[in-house]
Amino acid sequence: MLADALISLLGPEKVSTAQDILETHSIDKWHASNLPEAVVFAESTEDVAKTLQYANEHNIPVTTRGAGVGYVGGCVPTRGGIALSVMRMNKILDLAPMDGVAVVQPGVITGELQAAAREIGWYYPPDPASLKECSIGGNIATNAGGPRCLKYGVTRSYVLGLEVVLADGRVMRTGGRNHKNKTGFDLVGLMTGSEGLLGVVTEATLRIIPHPPTRSMVSATFDTFADAARAVQEILGGGILPSALEITDGFTLEAARNYLGRDALPAGDAHLIVELDGQVESVAREIQQLADRVRELGAVGLNIAQSDEECEAVWQLRRGFSYSLRATGLTKLNEDIVVPRSKLVELVAFAREIEADTGIAVACFGHAGDGNIHTNLMVDNYDDPEEKVKADAAVDQLFRWVIANGGAITGEHGVGIAKRQWFADAVGETSYAVHKQLKAALDPNGILNPDKVL
Amino acid sequence: MLADALISLLGPEKVSTAQDILETHSIDKWHASNLPEAVVFAESTEDVAKTLQYANEHNIPVTTRGAGVGYVGGCVPTRGGIALSVMRMNKILDLAPMDGVAVVQPGVITGELQAAAREIGWYYPPDPASLKECSIGGNIATNAGGPRCLKYGVTRSYVLGLEVVLADGRVMRTGGRNHKNKTGFDLVGLMTGSEGLLGVVTEATLRIIPHPPTRSMVSATFDTFADAARAVQEILGGGILPSALEITDGFTLEAARNYLGRDALPAGDAHLIVELDGQVESVAREIQQLADRVRELGAVGLNIAQSDEECEAVWQLRRGFSYSLRATGLTKLNEDIVVPRSKLVELVAFAREIEADTGIAVACFGHAGDGNIHTNLMVDNYDDPEEKVKADAAVDQLFRWVIANGGAITGEHGVGIAKRQWFADAVGETSYAVHKQLKAALDPNGILNPDKVL
Structure with a gap:
């Protein structure tokens, strides 16, 4: 019946109840799943507005989704209802270097926008690891980051304007093509990262910047993680702001050597990537100076990558770390x-404690400059209920340590379902209450993405 | 009686009703003024919380103020009540390069924070023109910008965490020392730029970055504003992201020549400043290449400034433009x-139309890279009611053109009282309604900074 109502609202080609479609819209990359009652494939802002207005009037839950590659169950339709896909709204509407903006629909794949901007010499910096498959809408919903955010900032820093359909179907435009705008509250910021709880983004005006002509990279190994972490501090303290600054621990390196070959990486129990970008001659000289400095700081193995191609090869290797962990056969x-x-070393020391306590290996790697470390618990058999209980307890232990040490339980993926149980502790009582107040103000019937975050 | 109640709440040394104190707390740098009933000088978060709790219970308007150097009447206590000063909360609580953060109270002067960070080789980039007298609290309230925002972003990009006292006296902490944080809605962003309508900031954790070792600058004149605007596009299109990119029109230059001497500036009807920063040798070479490029683009006069000192001298000259306009004796x-x-040239052409229509000269200069142009209507005798009507009509004409052309009515100063009458048109009906909903959710009694923005 819901499907019938939606069909009469939108037409039959935009609504599906086919079992395979329901199934592909029941999950993301996390392990939760639940079938929606119907999937809506919106093709326009009007489609989204009609859908929300109807859903709001009839109290039907709506779970919006982009490419569906999130890590926290954020687009799992836990209460059935409507799975609202924006993936047919996938056009780059405008690419205007004279204004320094790109105007896109939410279903545009991030990597495609980057490539289109690159072709005309411009740059859209946010670079989540999934950039070849994730969508701008999903990036905005989670305020996606990536390695380059150290220098260039997260998705939020690039969203100048949004068109958002509110829970009751009203269409709001906020911000625009201006690079500065102090007109009122920061509604662009409020919507960015709101994980589908406050509205549905149907168009985004994004900031693009001049593409730095080149980049180069130092890739180095160190005897210990503490040595590599110290190098991070010294590099930044020396007046250098790298375009990326990535650290990897010994467990991950060992997995990489097993998977990619012993020669893929020089000896050492920690790995550091430092990327610089800028003008050609400047970067050529700065990377040599940086390499000298990294050697002084105790690197035991060191390579320099110059040009886009050589740097991409290192990033390829780096992405291989993730595959190497998967290749261990353990659940990550x-x-x-x-x-x-300043707490990078303490974090990794604590990871070693968790290993000792629980027997679950912990692989740490990530964005050292931001302190955003992907901490991977490597579980032998997560389907075994006993193992699962143990693993979940270890995750709980980790999150409690993070909260107690002034850290954040998520830097990029969002809260979704996966981290909901720690959310109230993480933000504290007053902030939690304010979240509830804002949610009630903008979605009084609670139809948008229920069971997530709050 | 209000004062008595406040004294019994906070103690006599934190409350004043002295006429001179009331008067200095009745204004900012705009022309509106109204006396508060009492001034509270908060010395702690607890003082602010007690004040707001009391005010909320008794429906007393509270107008928070920092250094009081705003341009839109944002801290004028239009309904009397309490003027809440946070200027005694003026400590830098922590400066921690290992975490890349500074923790400050809201009364810290922006320039003092910059100097303290600079001393240890670190950098707090936001640089409003008033940085020697404005406060961090005011910067956060208005999401202050400045020339460097082109490369480095506005205040929002540097606020990692806030302690905010809400309208009812609850104390909320949000964000913290982490450089990435996707835990929930962006409450830091919602509070930043909210002009005192949603809460009172009592502590801020700010991002600091490695200080670029040097900077240099090309300062050039062009025959026409259009030539200079074209140079802006070509510089950015060539893969260069300057740390500042400032443009000035002929009226302003003429005033500068009259005030500072004919030799202060080479011939030409438009002026451009392009600043680069980075590593010493890189900047030395890049600035020469940039100068060559700027000459090719038609510069008729050109100077290169190297080192901090020489660049500061150019900025000093640039600040002199503002004084030169004041020295005309006209009201600015x-x-x-x-x-x-892309609309810089059209904007200045429209300014010339306003001049022709009204006889009021219009001086344009500002942040060309951002499209954020300070457009100064130079009024002969603003105290003359007839002149005032004419001038106000010209401002109205300007704002209507800006709104019709997809611009923003404020890039840095905020809405306050000054731009309130255009606010609804500027943001549109739905956004305006959402502003009201959010305000009602967080300040149901409407005690915080009434008559501003909404």
Whole structure:
């Protein structure tokens, strides 16, 4: 019946109840799943507005989704209802370097926008690891980050304007093509990262910047994680703001050597990537100076990558770390925690404690400059209920340590379902109450993405 | 009686009703004024919480103020009540390069924080022109910008965490020392730029970054504003992201030549500043290449400034433009409008139309890279009611053009009282309604900074 109503509202080609479609819209990359009653494939803002207005009047839950590659169950339709896909709204509407903006629909794949901007010499910096498959709408919903955010900032720093359909179907435009705008509250910011709880983004005006002509990279190994973490502090303290600054621990390196070959990486129990970008001659000289500095700081193995191609090869290797962990055959519980940068070493020491306590290996790697370390609990058999209980307890232990140490339980993936149980503790009582007040103000019937975050 | 109640709540040394104190707390740098009934000098978060709790219970308006140097009447206590000063809360609580953060109270002067960070080799980039007298609390309330925001972003990009006292006296902490944080809605962003309508900031954790070792600058004149605006586009299109990119029109230059001497500036009807920062040798070479490029683009006069000192001298000259306009003896109505960058030339052409229509000269200068141009209507005798009507009509004409052309009515100063009458048109009906909903959710009694923005 819901489907019938939606069909008469939108037409039959935009609504599906086919079992395979319901199934592909019941999940993301996390392990939760639940079938929606119907899937709506919106093709326009008007489609989204009609859908929400109807859903709001009839108290039907709506779970919006982009490419569905999130890590926290954020687009799982836990209460059935409507799965609202924006993936047919996938056009780059405008690419205007004279204004420094790109105007896109939410279903545009992030990597495609980057490529389109690159072709005309411009740059859309946010670079989540999934950029070849994730959508701008999903990036906005989670305020996605990536390695380059150290220098360039997260998705929020690039959203200048939004068109958002509110829970009751009203269409709101906020911000626009201006690079500065102090007109009222920061509704662009409120919507960005709101994980589908406050509205549905139907168009985004994004900031693009001049593409730095080149980049280069130092890739180095160190005897210990503490040595690599110290190098991070010294590099930043020396007046250098790298475009990326990535650290990897010994467990991950060992898995990489097993999977990619012993020669893929020089010896050492920690790995550091430092990427610089800018003008060609400047970067050529700065990368040599940086390499000298990294050697002084105790690197035991060191390579320099110059040009886009060589840098991409290192990033390819780096992405291989993730596959190497998967190739261990263990289940990888990837927690994208953040700690104040001075606590990197303590975090990894605590990971070793968890290992000792529980027998579950912990692989740490990630964005050292931001303190955003993907902490992967490597679980032998997560389907075994006993193992699962143990693993979940270890995750709980990790999150409690993070909260107690002034860290954040998520730096990039969002809260969704996965981290909901720690959310109230993480933000504290007053902030939690304010979240509830804002949600009630903008979605009084609670139809938008129920069971997530709050 | 209000004062008595406040004294028994806070103690006599934190409350004043002295006429001179009431008067200094009745204004900012705009022309509106109204006396508060009492001034509270909060010394702690607890003082602020007690004050707001009391005010909320008794429906007393509270107008929070920092250094009081705003341009839109934002801290004028239009309904009397309490003027709540946070200027005694003026400590830098922590400066921690290992975490890349500074923790400050709201009364800290922006320039003092910059100097303290600079001393240890670190950098707090936001640089409003008033940085020697404005406070961090005011910067957060207005999401202050400045020339460097082109490369480094506005205040919002540097606020990692806030302690905020809500209208009812509850104390909320949100965000913290982490450089990434996707835990819930962006309450830090919602509070930043909310002009005192949603809460009172009592502590801020700010991001600091490695200080670029040097900077240099090209300062050039062009025959026409259009030539200079074209140079802006070509510089950005060539893969360069300057740390500042400032443009000035002929009226302003003429005033500067009259005030500072004919030799202060080379010939030409438009002026451009392009600043680069980074590593010493890189900047030394890049600035020469940039100078060559700027000459190719038609510069008729050109100077290169190297080192901090030489650059500061150019900025000093640039600040002199503002004084030169004041020295004309005319009243300067400074409107910090923003246009999409491609419309810089159209904006200045429209300014010339206003001049022709009204006889009021219009001086344009500002942040060309952002499209954020301070458009100054130079009024002969603003105290003359007839002149005032004419000038106000010209401002109205300007704002209507800005709104019709997809611009923003304020890029840095905020809405306050000054731009309130255009606010609803500027943001549109739905956004306006959402502003009201959010305000009602967080300040149901409407005690916080009434008569501003909404």
